Amino acid sequence: MAFDLQRARQDTPGCEHVLHFNNAGAALMPAPVLDATIAHLQLEAQIGGYEAAEQSEAVIEQVYDAAARLINCSRDEIAIIENATRAWDMAFYSIPFKPGDRILTAVAEYASNYIAFLQIAQKTGAIVEAIPNDAHGQISLEALRNAIDDRVKLIAITHVPTNGGLVNPAAEVGKIARENGILYLLDACQSVGQMPIDVDQIGCDMLSATGRKYLRGPRGTGFLYVRRGVLERLEPPFLDLHAAQWVARDKYEMSPNARRFENWESNYAGKIGLGVAIDYALKWGIDTLWRRIKTLAYTLRTQLSPLPGIIVRDRGVTQCGIVTFTIEDKDPHAIQQALGKQHINVSVTERGSTLLDMDARGLDSIVRASVHYYNSEDEIERFCRAVESLL
Numbered sequence: 001m002a003f004d005l006q007r008a009r010q011d012t013p014g015c016e017h018v019l020h021f022n023n024a025g026a027a028l029m030p031a032p033v034l035d036a037t038i039a040h041l042q043l044e045a046q047i048g049g050y051e052a053a054e055q056s057e058a059v060i061e062q063v064y065d066a067a068a069r070l071i072n073c074s075r076d077e078i079a080i081i082e083n084a085t086r087a088w089d090m091a092f093y094s095i096p097f098k099p100g101d102r103i104l105t106a107v108a109e110y111a112s113n114y115i116a117f118l119q120i121a122q123k124t125g126a127i128v129e130a131i132p133n134d135a136h137g138q139i140s141l142e143a144l145r146n147a148i149d150d151r152v153k154l155i156a157i158t159h160v161p162t163n164g165g166l167v168n169p170a171a172e173v174g175k176i177a178r179e180n181g182i183l184y185l186l187d188a189c190q191s192v193g194q195m196p197i198d199v200d201q202i203g204c205d206m207l208s209a210t211g212r213k214y215l216r217g218p219r220g221t222g223f224l225y226v227r228r229g230v231l232e233r234l235e236p237p238f239l240d241l242h243a244a245q246w247v248a249r250d251k252y253e254m255s256p257n258a259r260r261f262e263n264w265e266s267n268y269a270g271k272i273g274l275g276v277a278i279d280y281a282l283k284w285g286i287d288t289l290w291r292r293i294k295t296l297a298y299t300l301r302t303q304l305s306p307l308p309g310i311i312v313r314d315r316g317v318t319q320c321g322i323v324t325f326t327i328e329d330k331d332p333h334a335i336q337q338a339l340g341k342q343h344i345n346v347s348v349t350e351r352g353s354t355l356l357d358m359d360a361r362g363l364d365s366i367v368r369a370s371v372h373y374y375n376s377e378d379e380i381e382r383f384c385r386a387v388e389s390l391l
């Protein structure tokens with residue numbers, strides 16, 4: 001069945017104003033997400049924040065069901081957290097590392113995660129090691145297999161790195177982690193919402209996601225998945241009266257489910273918006289969205305590549321909706337600004353966001369044009385003509 005682009009665009013008010021290829025930054029929200037978020041803010045203004053939360057309790061609770069449906073887990077394994085970084089942190093900093101424990105990651109790991117590895121390495125004597133890439137630029141499964149020994153405490157990789165179309169082989173990594181009984185934390189910040197994610201099939205124990213990127217939710221929303229058996233063994237780095245109960249003078253009891261990773265105060269309007277965004281994506285069908293996104297990104301890469309001076313920088317066997325490129329002798333920021341003047345949104349990814357990978361490839365910054373299913377073939381054509389005019 002043909003993809004209903006007209007409906008996707010009608011549901012997306014931003015399409016009238018911009019050519020938005022910054023979906024890996026923050027995608028344009030669809031109208032139902034915007035309406036639900038604003039409606040809750042209005043309710044808060046009308047009847048009071050606590051009262052609005054009480055009145056909307058059932059809707060707020062449904063967010064856990066929606067996230068669980070999206071990644072195939074139970075609602076008890078979901079914590080709603082304000083962004084992917086904090087979600088990831090809550091899982092990572094819960095792991096008790098000791099001197100000599102090894103943390104294995106990939107070359108294109110995200111800066112915030114790597115900074116946390118370094119901090120924990122300095123504090124505890126754990127060791128961080130980036131497994132080399134294979135010839136396609138994704139984590140080498142062979143090198144990972146060879147690196148395993150009984151000191152490996154954690155495998156933590158990014159599914160879709162911030163700086164390109166690469167999709168790391170998350171399920172193959174999960175197989176290695178499972179075979180060896182090693183904890184596996186997946187940063188799925190940029191893959192959730194753009195491709196099917198099934199935590200059982202991937203075999204991860206923990207997974208972090210954000211709302212504003214491919215899920216098209218409001219900013220300041222995200223979630224964490226922690227597998228039930230693992231959850232019971234992890235004590236979060238921070239606890240409050242929501243994550244735990246103060247049951248006696250010298251005693252607290254942690255929440256029995258993933259809510260032990262949450263904290264009490266949160267943005268309820270955003271949370272509701274996130275739930276609506278997930279349901280909205282599920283209604284389209286994630287398989288359908290993934291097919292459309294891959295096709296659009298492939299078209300964009302194929303149309304950009306022949307242009308003189310342009311180098312498309314994406315690597316990996318499977319490539320997603322993020323298209324990165326450089327233009328000879330042109331500063332990526334100047335390209336972003338020039339396109340911005342024509343109401344075309346892209347972003348620039350800097351070396352410091354994925355330092356190991358950018359250094360290995362001799363790159364300082366690259367233009368990131370990330371497409372979503374509501375983008376059109378006409379927009380790709382317009383985009384390529386706009387880029388061509390800069391050459």
Ligand SMILES: Cc1ncc(COP(=O)(O)O)c(C=O)c1O
Pocket residue numbers: 083084085086110158160161162187189190209210211222
């Ligand atoms: C791979 C990856 N992980 C994590 C993050 C951080 O997500 P958030 O801003 O929701 O904390 C990003 C954001 O760009 C990212 O690209």
